Amino acid sequence: MSRPDILLYTANTMNGWKPxxxxxxxxxxxxxxxxxxxxxxxxxPEYLKLNPNGxxxxxxxxxxxxxxxxxxxxxxxxxxxxYDRFLSHDPKExxxxxxxxxxxxxxxxxxxxxxxxxxxxxxPNGDEVPYAINRYVTESRRLxxxxxxxxxxxxxxxxxxxxxxxxATYPWARxxxxxxxxxxxxPHLQAWFDRLxxxxxxxxxxQLPEPRPSAFGEGDVARAAKENAARFx
Ligand SMILES: N[C@@H](CCC(=O)N[C@@H](CS)C(=O)NCC(=O)O)C(=O)O
Numbered sequence: 001m002s003r004p005d006i007l008l009y010t011a012n013t014m015n016g017w018k019p020x021x022x023x024x025x026x027x028x029x030x031x032x033x034x035x036x037x038x039x040x041x042x043x044x045p046e047y048l049k050l051n052p053n054g055x056x057x058x059x060x061x062x063x064x065x066x067x068x069x070x071x072x073x074x075x076x077x078x079x080x081x082x083y084d085r086f087l088s089h090d091p092k093e094x095x096x097x098x099x100x101x102x103x104x105x106x107x108x109x110x111x112x113x114x115x116x117x118x119x120x121x122x123x124p125n126g127d128e129v130p131y132a133i134n135r136y137v138t139e140s141r142r143l144x145x146x147x148x149x150x151x152x153x154x155x156x157x158x159x160x161x162x163x164x165x166x167x168a169t170y171p172w173a174r175x176x177x178x179x180x181x182x183x184x185x186x187p188h189l190q191a192w193f194d195r196l197x198x199x200x201x202x203x204x205x206x207q208l209p210e211p212r213p214s215a216f217g218e219g220d221v222a223r224a225a226k227e228n229a230a231r232f233x
Contacts, residue, residue, distance in 0.1 A: 005063030177217035
């Protein structure tokens with residue numbers, strides 16, 4: 001049996017789930033290389049050759065002379081072009097997909113990421129900064145309101161079908177519990193969550209490389225919070 005083209009380095013985090021969602025939903029064979037933060041594998045010199053930022057995810061395309069791609073948005077775009085999935089051929093729709101992908105990469109991800117960092121990592125590790133928590137939670141809520149407005153009267157962020165913009169945004173927005181950002185009064189966003197929650201292959205991806213911690217508010221939240229604080233200390 002031949003080796004799959006895509007070798008995916010990832011972990012069970014919001015950015016880490018994005019390529020997993022793409023590959024599972026598209027039904028593409030790939031090889032999974034879990035990255036252990038506890039062992040700082042993402043900072044190892046060999047790994048930094050693939051991802052100079054020392055973070056996950058990264059891919060290596062063995063079908064293209066071991067071409068390496070880092071940054072989750074760029075990975076989704078690369079996979080979309082390679083496999084011709086989840087990205088329209090229409091120039092305007094492609095641009096809209098890029099716009100919402102950038103909105104996730106430059107807004108939703110960093111703001112919700114910092115809301116999570118200050119509450120789930122800094123605070124339990126002894127450094128509570130209320131001003132930062134308030135700033136990032138408030139800004140995250142504002143960004144989720146932008147998504148809700150966009151989703152009024154439409155099923156997907158762009159066009160008539162799932163795109164890489166949805167794939168990038170869902171793991172972050174859906175983890176609003178972990179960032180303690182309310183989604184009360186955002187019915188279009190919640191309907192979009194329901195749509196993606198009901199997709200078995202999307203949900204399958206969210207259990208890799210290991211079962212999802214309590215990012216969506218499920219399971220033993222206190223234990224997940226403790227383990228997470230230690231994992232990123
Ligand atoms: N902009 C990057 C962010 C990647 C990122 O922050 N990854 C986190 C997990 S969600 C990570 O690798 N954290 C481990 C570390 O900071 O050492 C992307 O979208 O790929």
